[in-house]
Amino acid sequence: MTVTIYVPRDAAALALGAEKVANAITQEIAARGLDAKVVRNGSRGMFWLEPLVEVRTEHERIAYGPVKAGDVKGLFDAGFLEGGQHALHLGPTHDIPFLRQQTRLTFSRCGVTDPLSLDDYRHYQGLKGLENAIAMTQAQIVAQVTDSGLRGRGGAGFPTGIKWKTVMDAAASQKYIVCNADEGDSATFADRMIMEGDPFVLIEGMIIAGIATGATKGYVYTRSEYPHAIATMTEAVKIARAAGILGPSVMGSVHAFDMEIRSGAGAYVCGEETSLLNSLEGKRGIVRAKPPLPALQGFLGRPTVVNNVISLASVPVIMDRGAAFYRDFGMGRSRGTIPIQIAGNVKYGGLYETAFGLSLGEIVDHIGGGTATGRPVKAVQVGGPLGAYFPRALFDTPFDYEAFAARDGLIGHAGITVFDDSADMLKQARFAMEFCAIESCGKCTPCRIGSTRGVETADKIAQGIEPEKNKALLADLCNTMKFGSLCALGGFTPYPVMSAMNHFPEDFEPAPVVEAAE
Amino acid sequence: MNMRISAGEFTERSLQIIRDLKHLEGPMLPILHAIQAEFGYVPDEVKPVIASELNLSRAEVHGVVTFYHEFRDHPAGRHVLKLCRAEACQSMGSDRIADRARQLLGIDFHQTTLDGAVTLEPVYCLGLCACAPAAMLDGEVYGRVDEHCLSEIVAEARR
Numbered sequence: 001m002t003v004t005i006y007v008p009r010d011a012a013a014l015a016l017g018a019e020k021v022a023n024a025i026t027q028e029i030a031a032r033g034l035d036a037k038v039v040r041n042g043s044r045g046m047f048w049l050e051p052l053v054e055v056r057t058e059h060e061r062i063a064y065g066p067v068k069a070g071d072v073k074g075l076f077d078a079g080f081l082e083g084g085q086h087a088l089h090l091g092p093t094h095d096i097p098f099l100r101q102q103t104r105l106t107f108s109r110c111g112v113t114d115p116l117s118l119d120d121y122r123h124y125q126g127l128k129g130l131e132n133a134i135a136m137t138q139a140q141i142v143a144q145v146t147d148s149g150l151r152g153r154g155g156a157g158f159p160t161g162i163k164w165k166t167v168m169d170a171a172a173s174q175k176y177i178v179c180n181a182d183e184g185d186s187a188t189f190a191d192r193m194i195m196e197g198d199p200f201v202l203i204e205g206m207i208i209a210g211i212a213t214g215a216t217k218g219y220v221y222t223r224s225e226y227p228h229a230i231a232t233m234t235e236a237v238k239i240a241r242a243a244g245i246l247g248p249s250v251m252g253s254v255h256a257f258d259m260e261i262r263s264g265a266g267a268y269v270c271g272e273e274t275s276l277l278n279s280l281e282g283k284r285g286i287v288r289a290k291p292p293l294p295a296l297q298g299f300l301g302r303p304t305v306v307n308n309v310i311s312l313a314s315v316p317v318i319m320d321r322g323a324a325f326y327r328d329f330g331m332g333r334s335r336g337t338i339p340i341q342i343a344g345n346v347k348y349g350g351l352y353e354t355a356f357g358l359s360l361g362e363i364v365d366h367i368g369g370g371t372a373t374g375r376p377v378k379a380v381q382v383g384g385p386l387g388a389y390f391p392r393a394l395f396d397t398p399f400d401y402e403a404f405a406a407r408d409g410l411i412g413h414a415g416i417t418v419f420d421d422s423a424d425m426l427k428q429a430r431f432a433m434e435f436c437a438i439e440s441c442g443k444c445t446p447c448r449i450g451s452t453r454g455v456e457t458a459d460k461i462a463q464g465i466e467p468e469k470n471k472a473l474l475a476d477l478c479n480t481m482k483f484g485s486l487c488a489l490g491g492f493t494p495y496p497v498m499s500a501m502n503h504f505p506e507d508f509e510p511a512p513v514v515e516a517a518e
Numbered sequence: 519m520n521m522r523i524s525a526g527e528f529t530e531r532s533l534q535i536i537r538d539l540k541h542l543e544g545p546m547l548p549i550l551h552a553i554q555a556e557f558g559y560v561p562d563e564v565k566p567v568i569a570s571e572l573n574l575s576r577a578e579v580h581g582v583v584t585f586y587h588e589f590r591d592h593p594a595g596r597h598v599l600k601l602c603r604a605e606a607c608q609s610m611g612s613d614r615i616a617d618r619a620r621q622l623l624g625i626d627f628h629q630t631t632l633d634g635a636v637t638l639e640p641v642y643c644l645g646l647c648a649c650a651p652a653a654m655l656d657g658e659v660y661g662r663v664d665e666h667c668l669s670e671i672v673a674e675a676r677r
Contacts, residue, residue, distance in 0.1 A: 012646050015661035047648035047661075186604035189645040217543075224551075224588050225644050227657050260542075263551060265586035268642060282546025282572075284585040300543060342648065344609035349648030372610070381605055385642075415647065417606045431608070435642065441585075 003036040003081045005029075006054040006061070008111065010043035010196050011228040012189065017068060018051040024072040025053070036081060042197020044111035045351030046098050054093055057083045063090040098348060098367065103329060105337050106314045107353045110197035116235055118243055121200045127245070129319030133208045134253045138168050141212035145315060147323035149335025154180055154271075154308030155383065155412040155488070157334075157401045160315075163305060166295035167213040170303035175215035177206050178280065178299055178306045181222035181229070182264055182271040185384025187343040187415030191309035193351060195222065195229035198313070199236035203259070205312035207250055208319055209305055210257040218259035219299070220309075221276050224266055233261045268385075268439035272487045273306040275441060286441045287487045308413070310339060329355035334400045342368045344381075344417035361395030364418060375420035379504065381428075383412025385435050386492035388499035389425065408499060410492070425504035429474075430458035432496040436489060447490025450481045454497065464510035471501065471508060528563040531556060536571045546572065546582055550589055559590035595630040595637040597675040599623075600654040601663075603640045606647035610662075615651050616640075618665055622672045636675045 007013075007022040022038055029036045044052060049065035053075075062083040064075060071088060078086040090096055104110075113120035121127065133141050146161025167175055179202065183191040194202055206218045222229055237259060240246045248256045262280060264270045270279045274288035277299050298304025314336065318326045327335045334356035340363060342349050347369035364370070364380055371377055379389045388409035390397065397407055404411050419428075433454030440447045454477055460470045478494035485491040501508055535552045539545050549568060553560050560583050569576045583589050601607075601616050616627075623631050623638055630637040646652035649661030655671050663671070 011644075011659050012649055012661060015646050015652065015659040016649055050649070183645060184643055186643045187606045187647045188643075189647055192645040225641060225654075228659075262544075262547065265547060265550070265588035266641075267586050267588075279547065281544040282582065284581050286585075344606040344647065344650060346648070351648075385605060415606075417609055417647070419609045423609065428605070428608075431605070435604075439642070 001035070003034070004056040005036055005038050005081075006041045006056070007038055008043045008051060009040035009115070009228070009232075010050075010111075010193060011226070012047055013043050013050045013052070014228070016047075016050045016066065020069040021051045021053065021067050021072065024069040028072055028076050032076065034081065039114050041113060042110045042115050043193060044093065044099060045107070045193060046096065046348070047350045048348050049090065049096075055080055055083060061093045063093040063096060064088040065090060098350065098352070101367075102353050103337050103355055104353050105317045105326070105329075106201070106310060107194070107198070107339060107351065108317070109201065110193055113198065115197050115199055115232055116239060118200065118239060121198075125320060126200055126316070127204060127251070129316035130204050130208055130245075130251065132319050133211055134251060134255065138212050138214065141208065141319070142168055144323045145212070145318060148318045148326040149323075149330070149333070150311060150314055150318060150326065151334070151401065152308055153310035153314070153338070153413065155185075155410065157411070160307060160311050163295055163307070164209065164212050166293065167215065167303045167305050170296055172303050174217070174302050175213055176299045176302060176304040177209045177213070177215045177218040177259075178277065178304055179206055179218065179220040179309055179312055180271065180273060180276055180306055181220050181309045182276060183223065183226075183309070183413065184268040184271045185386075185413050185415050187381070187417040188341050188384060188413045189343075190339040190341055190351060190414070191222075192226055192229050194309055194313050195220075195226070196232050199233050200240065201313045201316055202233070202309055203236060203240050203246065205315040206259060207246070207255075207257045208315050209307065209312060211250070211255045213303075213305055215303075215305065216256045216258070218257065219280060220259065220261045221270070221280050222261065222263060224263045230261060230263055237261060267441075268435075269441045269487075269489050272489065275487070276306065277304065284441070286443050289486065310413075331355075331357035331398065331400050332402055334402070338399065338411070338414050340399065341413075341415040342418070343415060345371045345373055345420050346418040347372050356398075356400050358399050359395065360390060360397045360399065360416075361392075363399065363416065364395065368416075368418060371418060371420040373420050373422075375422065377418055378421040378423050379419045379425065379428075379500075381417040381419070381496060382415075383410045383495075384415050385432060386410070386488060386495055387412050387415075388495040389428065389503060390499070391503040393503070409495065425500040425507040426458060426462055429497045429500040430455060430462070432493050432500075433458060436493040440489060444484070444486040444490060446481045446484035447486070447493075450477055450485075450490065451493065453477060454481075454493075461508055461510075467508070467510050474501065523557070525563050528557075528561055529567050532564045532567050533571070536568060540571055546579075550583060550586075554589060558593040562591070595634050597635060597656055598637045598639060599671065599675060600639045600641040600644070602642070602644050602646070602650070602652045604643045604647075606643075607651040610650040612651035615653075615663055615665070615668055618668055619672070622669060633676075636672070
């Protein structure tokens with residue numbers, strides 16, 4: 001029997017040397033004349049173990065990691081094709097605690113399958129949701145998504161079903177599904193992992209959205225910084241088209257749906273949905289005033305669903321297992337699961353999909369294992385560059401949209417950046433303003449001018465120039481930006497700034513004057 | 519080299535690209551990406567060609583090109599080294615790596631070494647945040663970049 005060896009093709013695994021490992025394994029198989037093949041899977045999301053190599057034995061998959069190209073010979077000598085013992089032996093993959101404790105619904109296939117194998121996709125419950133959707137009416141599909149409690153995973157948390165209903169009810173000759181894959185927040189990589197590790201689930205989700213709303217054309221707008229995701233998605237669309245899953249008759253049904261992959265050009269603000277639509281149309285990525293809602297006048301002025309990758313990729317499992325199954329996970333008004341991305345200065349960094357409701361402390365200390373440097377955790381930023389910095393005192397906050405909002409924070413796209421005690425929070429506050437200044441689209445004054453004034457004011461505080469007056473000025477500026485900006489870029493930049501200032505006031509005190517050494 | 523391309527040739531080669539893509543809905547960004555892939559940057563000479571083919575003004579085309587960080591108005595070095603400057607990488611010491619890169623290359627961000635080998639650029643997130651600090655040399659990605667790894671990347675780029 002041919003033994004299958006899995007070596008991830010995920011960009012993070014490649015960044016840690018997976019390509020060299022795969023080549024070394026292929027060479028070793030040939031040199032030893034073994035009956036084995038290498039499959040390039042997605043990542044399981046345990047990046048401290050990448051490159052994570054798996055061997056499928058008769059009963060289960062055995063993991064080894066982190067594997068370097070230089071380890072490969074030794075692995076073969078240790079009989080790793082039979083799951084043999086070795087210093088890098090981690091046991092059965094599904095028994096690794098980080099993985100075992102997760103609830104993988106959206107990411108159930110990611111890291112398990114060959115991302116471009118439709119056979120693998122079908123074998124692991126793929127297309128079941130779409131088959132069910134084809135047998136239902138538009139209203140029934142929308143009702144199922146609404147009942148599941150699914151909310152926009154891009155960060156805004158708007159109920160997905162309600163957005164779909166608006167588009168379904170809109171009369172137009174052409175409607176669109178636009179997938180927002182412009183994942184620009186630092187600490188987030190869930191969209192990238194899905195696109196590289198299980199692209200068909202996103203395609204399936206978009207087709208279901210199309211059938212539900214009467215849209216026949218879809219676009220995935222992703223980032224030029226994600227060349228691997230673009231390549232995998234493009235290839236997956238071709239395969240789906242050839243298999244009749246995309247095209248004039250989706251899986252032999254009366255529904256038509258096709259899609260294209262489009263790349264942005266390095267503008268963070270294009271993750272904002274109206275700016276994204278302008279960019280997709282070929283304009284400057286300037287934010288549009290709402291109303292009109294994109295659901296009524298979106299891409300090219302036509303009714304458009306704009307959903308995040310993870311929202312759309314969660315739809316197939318909802319259509320397969322039912323609204324109640326999905327809704328039973330979670331807490332309060334945050335239903336289902338959320339792929340938490342634990343990043344930055346953390347020991348066990350990676351993607352952890354779980355029901356809403358874990359406390360921030362459990363995520364950072366227990367799952368993440370504290371800092372990579374071994375120093376105490378000082379702060380964690382939740383929700384990317386527009387998210388608040390949380391001190392240890394707020395680690396009891398449950399992972400839930402409303403609970404974070406109640407503490408002047410946000411979940412955003414569920415990325416968490418851990419900082420150790422060497423972090424300077426005034427510097428982080430300044431960076432938030434600087435980033436906003438670099439990425440502002442320029443349409444509204446509070447964001448365009450406010451961000452630059454924010455950088456200058458932070459610099460004055462750092463230099464000890466009238467610190468009390470300038471701290472008050474910075475708070476006032478944040479207030480103006482928060483309530484006066486057109487979109488979340490200017491409107492949410494105050495979150496990291498104000499949280500840094502409120503929770504870490506000691507970092508905003510003037511530095512003691514040091515006499516210059518002569 | 520690019521300098522030897524005549525205005526006529528710019529027009530001819532870009533016309534072909536534009537005509538292949540103009541049937542798309544919202545063809546501007548795909549065209550600009552293809553132009554940059556062809557010439558290494560978006561030459562001024564091409565803007566009026568795009569404008570006329572897409573029935574836009576030159577100002578509109580110029581406005582789009584200059585909005586996006588990715589599009590260049592002059593050729594880059596033979597290699598482009600992008601270092602992530604965002605928060606997750608900051609938490610793992612990317613500022614030190616950035617300083618070291620500036621030192622090793624003798625240039626600042628947005629500049630190209632005198633020998634034309636390397637252009638250094640900041641990037642705000644490569645999605646490699648759980649193996650920070652991250653870098654990208656041309657299309658190749660690197661995680662957990664330390665000083666040793668950085669000097670290897672720079673040596674590779676300089677070769």
